[in-house]
Amino acid sequence: MGAMMNQYAATQTIPNAPLLADLRSDTVTRPDEGMRRAMAAAEVGDDVYGEDPQVNRLESVLAERLGKESGLFVPSGTQSNLIALLCHCQRGEEILVGRGYHVQYYEAAGASVLGGIALTAIDPQPNASLAPEDITAAVRPDDVHFAVTRLLSLENTHDGHAIPLGVMQLSVDAARAAGLAVHLDGARFFNAITELACDPQDLAGMVDTVSVCLSKGLGAPVGSVLLGPRDLITRARRWRKMLGGGMRQAGVLAAAGLYALDHNVDRLSQDHQAAAALADALAPYGSVSQGTNMVFFEPVQPVHDAMRAHFEGQGIRIAGGYGPIRMVLHKDVPPLAIATLADQVGQFFD
Numbered sequence: 001m002g003a004m005m006n007q008y009a010a011t012q013t014i015p016n017a018p019l020l021a022d023l024r025s026d027t028v029t030r031p032d033e034g035m036r037r038a039m040a041a042a043e044v045g046d047d048v049y050g051e052d053p054q055v056n057r058l059e060s061v062l063a064e065r066l067g068k069e070s071g072l073f074v075p076s077g078t079q080s081n082l083i084a085l086l087c088h089c090q091r092g093e094e095i096l097v098g099r100g101y102h103v104q105y106y107e108a109a110g111a112s113v114l115g116g117i118a119l120t121a122i123d124p125q126p127n128a129s130l131a132p133e134d135i136t137a138a139v140r141p142d143d144v145h146f147a148v149t150r151l152l153s154l155e156n157t158h159d160g161h162a163i164p165l166g167v168m169q170l171s172v173d174a175a176r177a178a179g180l181a182v183h184l185d186g187a188r189f190f191n192a193i194t195e196l197a198c199d200p201q202d203l204a205g206m207v208d209t210v211s212v213c214l215s216k217g218l219g220a221p222v223g224s225v226l227l228g229p230r231d232l233i234t235r236a237r238r239w240r241k242m243l244g245g246g247m248r249q250a251g252v253l254a255a256a257g258l259y260a261l262d263h264n265v266d267r268l269s270q271d272h273q274a275a276a277a278l279a280d281a282l283a284p285y286g287s288v289s290q291g292t293n294m295v296f297f298e299p300v301q302p303v304h305d306a307m308r309a310h311f312e313g314q315g316i317r318i319a320g321g322y323g324p325i326r327m328v329l330h331k332d333v334p335p336l337a338i339a340t341l342a343d344q345v346g347q348f349f350d
């Protein structure tokens with residue numbers, strides 16, 4: 001412990017090194033040269049009028065890839081999920097969702113605030129899935145005292161865990177048996193199918209609606225797409241306008257999304273490999289869990305802030321605080337940073 005604190009003191013004297021990598025999230029990824037060229041060259045129109053060719057193309061390309069009838073380009077994953085929930089549920093109805101899933105924990109209870117919809121949390125299993133018996137038990141009987149359970153909201157990946165199709169199918173089956181619709185928060189949909197080595201339609205086909213983020217590991221600056229049945233997406237378009245998400249010449253953004261789908265999907269497996277390597281390097285020094293592009297590391301001693309300062313001195317930004325430290329691998333983490341990381345873990349702890 002003393003040695004660690006001395007090392008911490010030593011890092012304080014290192015002047016601000018240029019930032020080599022930022023591991024706090026894959027949302028920090030920036031558009032690269034090719035993506036910027038695609039954005040600059042995008043032919044645009046007014047998307048609220050349905051006249052932006054890039055937006056129309058992005059919506060139909062993704063719908064086709066995922067085997068859904070229609071798509072809707074929206075500014076954020078939060079808005080995409082919110083619109084889906086508002087389309088599935090009326091006031092006084094209820095959504096079952098994993099505790100700690102983004103919809104339940106990180107979206108400011110938007111469905112409750114704006115839709116009068118109850119969010120009921122189910123504790124996830126260690127593999128991040130929702131147990132079918134927990135879903136069945138949470139569905140409320142038809143009784144005037146109760147909200148009407150309407151929707152199951154799943155998440156894949158969750159905390160980096162890719163939930164296997166067979167496991168997810170059991171959750172979906174429990175929901176269907178109770179007459180619920182199913183939404184998938186697929187913010188990292190392409191990380192999930194990369195890890196599961198399945199076709200996009202195998203995962204998307206299990207659910208009614210799916211939300212996919214373009215601005216995480218795929219590297220676009222902005223945007224998500226909600227996919228689902230044509231009639232639902234038509235209603236979603238009105239919600240998007242009402243929520244202030246109708247954008248005009250959004251083709252510059254959709255062009256980035258199209259570029260990301262063409263260039264940044266196949267490389268996601270590299271992020272997963274880098275995350276596994278980082279998890280190996282950290283394993284001797286605390287408890288580690290890793291799935292897809294995420295590593296969660298809880299040091300044996302609470303040295304979070306010292307560790308953050310040490311890595312910052314080496315040009316690598318991680319979160320401090322307490323509890324498990326999340327480290328996210330992505331396309332803007334250069335190989336040099338991955339080598340430095342493995343090396344500096346030893347330097348810091350030994």
Ligand SMILES: *Cc1c(COP(=O)(O)O)cnc(C)c1O
Nearest residue numbers: 076077078079102155185187213
């Ligand atoms: C990031 C994220 C979202 C939504 O993201 P925005 O920041 O609103 O674009 C939704 N679900 C999950 C699981 C996420 O990680």
